[in-house]
Amino acid sequence: MGxxxxxxxxxxxxxxxxxxxxxxxxxxxxxxxxxxxxxVMGPSGCGKSTLLHLLGGLDRPSSREVWLxxxxxxxxxERELARLRRTGVGFVFQGxxxxxxxxxxxxxxxxxxxxxxSPRAARNRATKxxxxxxxxxxxxxxxxxxxxxxxxxxxxxxxxxxxxxVVLADEPTGNLDSTATLxxxxxFKQLRAAGQTIVVVTHDERVAATxxxxxxxxDGAFVDQTRLTGGTGRLGDLAGLEG
Amino acid sequence: xxxxxxLALLAKEPCRGWELRxxxxxxxxxxxxxxxDGQVYVTLGRLERAGLVWAELESERRDRAERKVYALTAAGxxxxxxxxxxxxxxxxxxxxxxxxxxxAGAARLADPVAIIDAQRRELLRRLRDAQxxxxxxxxxxxxxxxxxxxxLRLQADLRWLEACETxxxxxxxxxxxx
Numbered sequence: 001m002g003x004x005x006x007x008x009x010x011x012x013x014x015x016x017x018x019x020x021x022x023x024x025x026x027x028x029x030x031x032x033x034x035x036x037x038x039x040v041m042g043p044s045g046c047g048k049s050t051l052l053h054l055l056g057g058l059d060r061p062s063s064r065e066v067w068l069x070x071x072x073x074x075x076x077x078e079r080e081l082a083r084l085r086r087t088g089v090g091f092v093f094q095g096x097x098x099x100x101x102x103x104x105x106x107x108x109x110x111x112x113x114x115x116x117x118s119p120r121a122a123r124n125r126a127t128k129x130x131x132x133x134x135x136x137x138x139x140x141x142x143x144x145x146x147x148x149x150x151x152x153x154x155x156x157x158x159x160x161x162x163x164x165x166v167v168l169a170d171e172p173t174g175n176l177d178s179t180a181t182l183x184x185x186x187x188f189k190q191l192r193a194a195g196q197t198i199v200v201v202t203h204d205e206r207v208a209a210t211x212x213x214x215x216x217x218x219d220g221a222f223v224d225q226t227r228l229t230g231g232t233g234r235l236g237d238l239a240g241l242e243g
Numbered sequence: 244x245x246x247x248x249x250l251a252l253l254a255k256e257p258c259r260g261w262e263l264r265x266x267x268x269x270x271x272x273x274x275x276x277x278x279x280d281g282q283v284y285v286t287l288g289r290l291e292r293a294g295l296v297w298a299e300l301e302s303e304r305r306d307r308a309e310r311k312v313y314a315l316t317a318a319g320x321x322x323x324x325x326x327x328x329x330x331x332x333x334x335x336x337x338x339x340x341x342x343x344x345x346x347a348g349a350a351r352l353a354d355p356v357a358i359i360d361a362q363r364r365e366l367l368r369r370l371r372d373a374q375x376x377x378x379x380x381x382x383x384x385x386x387x388x389x390x391x392x393x394x395l396r397l398q399a400d401l402r403w404l405e406a407c408e409t410x411x412x413x414x415x416x417x418x419x420x421x
Contacts, residue, residue: 043405178391179382186378205401206394209370226364228371235372236277238393240333241244 004031005197006055006166007067013050013220014062024050025061026220032166037188037198039211047220048201049170055199056089056168057081069165086115090159094171096151098143098158104150105130105139108157115162122161129157133187149180156187160196167191169200173207185210244278246286247326250295250315254323257299257314260284272386273376287313295319337403344411355411363404370397 013025024047032038040048053059054066057073066074068088076084085091098107109126113119130139133153143151152172159167173181181204188198188210200207208214209228216224252266264283268275290296296319298311315323340362347353377390 178394182374182377182382185374189378205367205370205398206374209367210374214367224360226367228364228367234369235376235393236274238369238373238397239271239274239389241271241274241278 003033004067005034005036005069006030006032006199008051008055008065009067010064011051011054011061011066012063013047013054013059023047023220025054028220028222030055030215030222032197032199034197035192035195036213037192037200037211038213038215039208040199040201040215040217041203041205041208042201042217043203046217048217051217052168052170052199052201055166056091057084058091086111087162088165090162090164090167092152092155092159092167092169092172094174096143096148096155096175098151098155100143103140103142104135104146104154104157107143107154108161111158112161125161126157129160130154132160132190133157134183147180148176149183152176152180152184153187156184160191166197166199169198169202171202171204172200173202173204181206245326246290247322249283249286250290250319251323251326253296253313253315254320257312259301259310259312260287263287263313270385271389272380272384274386274389287311290319295322335400341407344407348411356408356413359404359408359411363401363408366397366401366404370394370401373397 008028008030011025011028011030012023015022015024026047028051030038030051040051042048050059054061054074055068057066057068057076061074064074065072068084073081073084091097099110102110105123105126108129109119109122112122112125117125127136127139130136133156135150135153135157138146138150138154143154146154152175156167156172159169173184176184185206188200188207191198192212198211200211202208211228214226214228215222216226249263252263255266258266260280260283264280267278267283271278287296287298291298291313295316296313297316298313301310301312344355344358347358348355373390373393377387377394380387380390
């Protein structure tokens, strides 16, 4: 079904009914290619977070299909969905969602342990990922001892621990200052270079600008799609260095 | 770029043209590469003729610009002082774009929303350039700070375009037609 790694067909998610019916996602078709970074932008309440939840099996659509790596996931049993969420998808949230009582390395390795990896293999993988996100020296720190940007990098490490088919990020820079935002974008760039597929919903233009493709969403539907390949080569002009 | 910038960079101590160029590069990072060396020397020549800078030849090889050591004259010092005290800020082209939308909408010459979309795509490409450059600069460096300024201005422009889009978008059923 479809050529994409992540595919949605006529996807619909309604909440409530009658007068209170909310058309959160209202007929979305999406194909995300292997290795592609897609950003979905739109005002709050446009349905972008709901869409992300549907793509990652956190929520079930009201109708039609979601496919992940050739597998239709909207019809999976709860058990199968739970396994998919652990291993097929890596989630990154605005509020980090780290376990406060676990250290950085323990947070990263947790999904690997839940997926049945040996403690030793899980720890090795988690240690390597913390190195990759530039936090090797913070492995034994609790989240409360880390800055917001560092917490988000731990959360990205955790999202990657089971080598997911796709990373789904919901406002990953929403709580970060500009330096930490740049750190996260650098990390996404690394992931992209390594062929990781990423879908990110955001209203941060900085995140959107670094994607391969930008989708604008309004009232549960896509209203505009833009490929963002190629730069302008006019940075000097922007800085006021020319003329 | 105004010639006062080069003048002010000379204020620290007299230096050769290439040293001035290096000071620029330290402050600008990769953006500095977009300025050519000729521009620096041409400006120095102008400043010299205007009496704001004097140049001393270091050796007998009078033909080579690199042998010149440039320093501020008293008039140059005074100009730098004026420039530092001056409160100027480039004017953004907000009114022109605003009137473009108004004119297009009134005469039905073009769809204002399509104009906004095209503008947004262009600004996003610029933002992408600025982000890419920012990622290459060391955290906390002067060039990183300059690029943050560019990024923040583009973000502000993009937010305004979003407000424009909301205001110019016809009622939902028209745009949402698929």
